[in-house]
Amino acid sequence: MDNTVVSTGTEGKTWGGGNKPLKASYGKMMMWFFIVSDALTFSGFLAAYGFSRFKFIDSWPIADEVFTHVPFFHGNYPMIYVAFMTFVLIMSSVTMVLAVDAGHKMDKAKVTIYMFLTIIGGLIFVGSQAWEWATFIKGDYGAVQTKGGNILQFVDNEGHRVALRDFAVIDEHKERVQDQRKSGIWFTSEGTLPTYTVSEVLHGLEANENILVRTQIINEEGHKTVLSREESINQIKNNGKVVVEGANLHANExxxxxxxDFFFFITGFHGFHVFSGVVINIIIFFNVILGTYERRKNYEMVEKVGLYWHFVDLVWVFVFTFFYLV
Amino acid sequence: MADHAHKLEILRGLIKFKSNTQKIWGVLILLSIVTAVEVVLGIYKPAALKAPFLGMKLLNWIFIILTIVKAYYITWDFMHMRDETKSLRRVVVWTAVFLICYLIFILLQEGGYVFDVYHDGFVKTDF
Known part of the structure; x- marks a missing residue:
């Protein structure tokens, strides 16, 4: 009875099942599917960033002036810390690929060590990114936002940035307090008030002859435009609306x-990928220790997780370029 | 991968490695050099490289090209794309590259247009 014999008629054919099309296992193929779609997601974000940047090409912040801090060091060090972060991530990619390589050789001890180092690298990176965020949110110099939503910063005669705390004249009798539900109308409240009011900044500006206002507009030499003394005072007096310190989703200095917004969204989304990568790596790390893959007689799972981890590194290379370099 | 055959050449055979481990360290050195070049250029921003070229500063094009170089080595050697079949490589890379180029072209074109609209005074932003 030929008819009852289980036969799909696809034996020996590439796409018939029980086979590895393109010589990649099912799991690896699906990981590549995921990576391509995730790469498109990130490209969408970065292209949207490019769109907004081209839209405001003559007034976009200069990254070198924004990301200048290094933990435990005072002073102006553009790029240094983020270069360190990039190196940490590339390094953890290297330990990951060494773990995969050790897996091919069924060397459990080495896979364990390299997976461990990869996890440490990932944690250092996520920690660094948290610190970057904290520094970015806290801000440094402070600025004044105009009625039109533009940012006015302060510089001295030589063009060095000046912080509000260095020149604002504190008004001892300021009456304005934070509006809270308990003290005002029950349904109104507001966020934390800035340290200084616009009038305090204005008084400070009038009192210090050497301080000028710098606008968002980038001039032909690639620097932000600095206004004359007279214009500076006029801008703050007529257009100054609120003092901005640090950054949130509505305004930033x-x-x-x-x-x-894009900084929080894109680095946040990437940071979340790193975080989930670390969690997955930890799971795999324990599986390695428990000997799961030793019993399975192959370490392909390490390879698949490795693909994801390298992808996170790959995305960071682009984020690094478009947020910090270009 | 049943057979653990790795292709051990990079830069079109200019550098050949003896083992896969050695190749990994070699690629690390290459990526570190490229990153170091980017960082040095990013800090010093040589004035000569600020000349406009195809709608952007020349320096920005250098950064983008170096980034793509890094992306190539991460994909090819860390993600083992070099050892996959040609068809898998093309399915992944061509699809992504085509869609990304398309997306970037459209959005940057539109962004530049909106800039012009603002700039030529149809919309007053600084009210």
């Missing part, structure tokens, strides 16, 4: 609100 660095320039266009979109800059901070």
């Amino acid at each position: 660095y320039g266009s609100p979109l800059f901070a």
Whole structure:
């Protein structure tokens, strides 16, 4: 009875099942599917960032002036810390690929060590990114936002940035307090008030002859435009609306609100990928220790997780370029 | 991968490695050099490289090209794309590259247009 014999008629054919099309296992193929779609997601974000940046090409913040801090060091060090972060991530990619290589050789001890180092690298990176965020949110110099939503920063005669705390004249009798539900109308409240009011900044500006206002507009030499003394006072007096310190989703002291929005969104989304990568790596790490893959007689799972981890590194290379370099 | 055959050449055979481990360290050195070049250029921003070229500063094009170089080595050697079949490589890379180029072209074109609209005074932003 030929008819009852289980036969799909696809034996020996590439796409018939029980086979590895393109010589990649099902799991690896699906990981590549995921990576391509995730790469498109990130490209969408970065292209949207490019869109907004081209839209405000003459007033976008200059990254070198925004990301200048290094933990435990005072002073102006553009790029240094983020270069360190990039190196940490590339390094953890290297330990990951070494773990995969050790897996091919069925060397459990080495896979364990390299997986461990990869996890440490990932944690250092996520920690660094948290610190970057905290520094970015806290801000440094402070600025004044105009009625039109533009940011006015302060510089001295030589063009060095000046912080509000260095020149604002504190008004001892300021009456304005934070509006809270308990003290005002029950349904109204507001966020924390800035340290200084616009009038305090204005008084400070009038009292210090050497302080000028710097606008968002980038001039032909690629620097932000600095206004004359007279214009500076006029701008703050007539257009100054609120004092901005640090960054949130509505306003930031660095320039266009979109800059901070995209920074939070893209580095946040990437940071979340790193975080989930670390969690997955930890799971695999324990599986390695428990000997799951030793019993399975192959370490392909390490390879698949490795693909994801390298992808996170790959995305960071682009984020690094478009947020910090270009 | 049933057979653990790795292709051990990079830069079109200019550098050949003896083992896969050695190749990994070699690629790390290459990526570190490229990153170091980017960082040095990013800090010093040589004035000569600020000349406009195809709608952007020349320096920005250098950054983008170096980034793509890094992306190539991460994909090819860390993600083992070099050892996959040609068809898998094309399915992944061509699809992504085509869609990304398309997306970027459209959005940057539109962004530049909106800039012009603002700039030529149809919309007053600084009210």
